[in-house]
Amino acid sequence: MIAAVVLFLPVLLLPLTTSVPMWAWLPLLLLGLFALLWLILRRRRRAVRPMAVGVMALAAIVAVLASQTLAITPPITGSDGEPVPGSVAEMEAVELNGSEQWITIRGHDASNPVLLNLGMGGPGGGGFFNSTEFRPLEEHFTVVNWDEPGTGKSYGAVPFDDLDRERFVADATALTNHLRERFGQDKIYIYGVSWSSILGIWLAQEHPELFHAFISSGQMVNTTENDRMGYQLALDHLEEQGDTGRAETLRNNGPPPYYGDAVVWPYVDFLDVLNEMMGVPRYTLVVPLLGLLVPEYGYVDTINHTRGLINSFNAVYPQLEDLDFVDQAPELEVPVFFFVGRHDVNAMPTLVEEYYDELSAPEKRLIWLEGGHGLGSADNKDVFVDVMLDEVRPLSQ
Structure with missing residues (x-):
C-alpha cells in the first residue's frame, strides 16, 4: 500500500x-x-x-x-482566456558555444525591446523559476528567461568543472547575440539577481555595446565581506533567541569563506537563519520544491534544479572569494538600475550603496524596496514595473 x-x-x-x-x-x-x-x-x-x-x-x-x-511555457492570454494575437510564448533549446541550453521567450509583441533574465541566485538558480516576476512586463518587453548551464533544463549542458567566469560570460554573450539577430535589435536589456547580478556586471563591463542597460535586485558587490556580515548577523540572532544548538553549529563552521568539495552546506547553515530573519522559508525547505512551481519543468528538471543549485554552488562560489566590484568594476559604460531592499540581509544594502556611490556610469539609479531584495510584495512589484516602464524602457527609443 x-x-x-x-x-x-x-x-x-x-x-x-x-x-x-x-x-x-x-x-x-x-x-x-x-x-x-x-x-x-x-x-x-x-x-x-x-x-x-x-x-x-x-x-x-x-x-x-x-x-x-509535454512541458510548455503557458500561452499569453487576454481577459477572455484566449491567446493574445501576435504574442509569443515559446520554450526552446539553443546552441551556445557547442552546448544545448534552454530559454523561454514571452511577450505580447515580438517587436518590443528584449529583456534577458539571467536567472536567480545560487549559482545554479536558473531563470525559469523567477520568470513570473516579469509577467507584468511582457506587454512592453520580449522577456527571455535563461536556464544557465548547470541547472534546471540546462543541467547537463556543461561539465561543472568548466563553469567559471569565462564560460558564463561567453555563453551569455552568445545568447545575447542570438537574440539580437533573431529580433533584429542592436542592443538588449539584461537583468540579474544575487549571483546573476554578478554575471550582469561582468557582461556590462566586457560588452557594453550590446546592452541598453543593466538592471538588478539583490546586487552582489563583495561576496566575502557580504557573507561575513551575514554570518555574524545570523550568529547574533541565534544567540539572542537562545537557539544554542544552531549557534554552536555556526561557531563550529566559523566565518566564511569556506573551502572543500561541499561548501554549500556551511553557507546554508547561516543563510537559512537570514531567511528566517526576513520572514521567508529556509533554503533547505523551499529549494527542493521550487521546481514544482515552474510549469516549464518536468519531474526530472525539478530534481536537476536542486542538484544544479548544489553542484553549481560548490563549483562556482569559491571562485568569487576575491570579488569586489568597488575596485574591479568602478566604471560601467551602460545605464545601471539597482533595486535594493532596505532590510535585505542576503545582499547587504550598505555594500550596494557604497558601490553605487563610487560607480561611474552614463546613468545610474538606486531604487529602495521595502523589506528584502525580492519583488514578491505587491508594493515592490509596482515600484519595479513603474521604473521599468517609465525610466528603463525609454532608453531603447
Whole structure:
C-alpha cells in the first residue's frame, strides 16, 4: 500500500505542478485510481498486490515521461482566456558555444525591446523559476528567461568543472547575440539577481555595446565581506533567541569563506537563519520544491534544479572569494538600475550603496524596496514595473 501511494504521487501531481494537458494526465489518473482501489478492495489476495503495484509503477513512469516531453511555457492570454494575437510564448533549446541550453521567450509583441533574465541566485538558480516576476512586463518587453548551464533544463549542458567566469560570460554573450539577430535589435536589456547580478556586471563591463542597460535586485558587490556580515548577523540572532544548538553549529563552521568539495552546506547553515530573519522559508525547505512551481519543468528538471543549485554552488562560489566590484568594476559604460531592499540581509544594502556611490556610469539609479531584495510584495512589484516602464524602457527609443 505504501509503495502504491508513493507511486501514485507523480500521477496525482501532474495537473497540479506541470503543464501536461488534460488529455494526457486524465487517463493516467484514472488508471492510478483503478490500481489503488483494486489493491484496497482485493488486498487479501496476494496475487493482486504485485499486479496493482506494477500497474501503478507503469503509470508513474509514463507520468514522468509526460512531464518532460509535454512541458510548455503557458500561452499569453487576454481577459477572455484566449491567446493574445501576435504574442509569443515559446520554450526552446539553443546552441551556445557547442552546448544545448534552454530559454523561454514571452511577450505580447515580438517587436518590443528584449529583456534577458539571467536567472536567480545560487549559482545554479536558473531563470525559469523567477520568470513570473516579469509577467507584468511582457506587454512592453520580449522577456527571455535563461536556464544557465548547470541547472534546471540546462543541467547537463556543461561539465561543472568548466563553469567559471569565462564560460558564463561567453555563453551569455552568445545568447545575447542570438537574440539580437533573431529580433533584429542592436542592443538588449539584461537583468540579474544575487549571483546573476554578478554575471550582469561582468557582461556590462566586457560588452557594453550590446546592452541598453543593466538592471538588478539583490546586487552582489563583495561576496566575502557580504557573507561575513551575514554570518555574524545570523550568529547574533541565534544567540539572542537562545537557539544554542544552531549557534554552536555556526561557531563550529566559523566565518566564511569556506573551502572543500561541499561548501554549500556551511553557507546554508547561516543563510537559512537570514531567511528566517526576513520572514521567508529556509533554503533547505523551499529549494527542493521550487521546481514544482515552474510549469516549464518536468519531474526530472525539478530534481536537476536542486542538484544544479548544489553542484553549481560548490563549483562556482569559491571562485568569487576575491570579488569586489568597488575596485574591479568602478566604471560601467551602460545605464545601471539597482533595486535594493532596505532590510535585505542576503545582499547587504550598505555594500550596494557604497558601490553605487563610487560607480561611474552614463546613468545610474538606486531604487529602495521595502523589506528584502525580492519583488514578491505587491508594493515592490509596482515600484519595479513603474521604473521599468517609465525610466528603463525609454532608453531603447
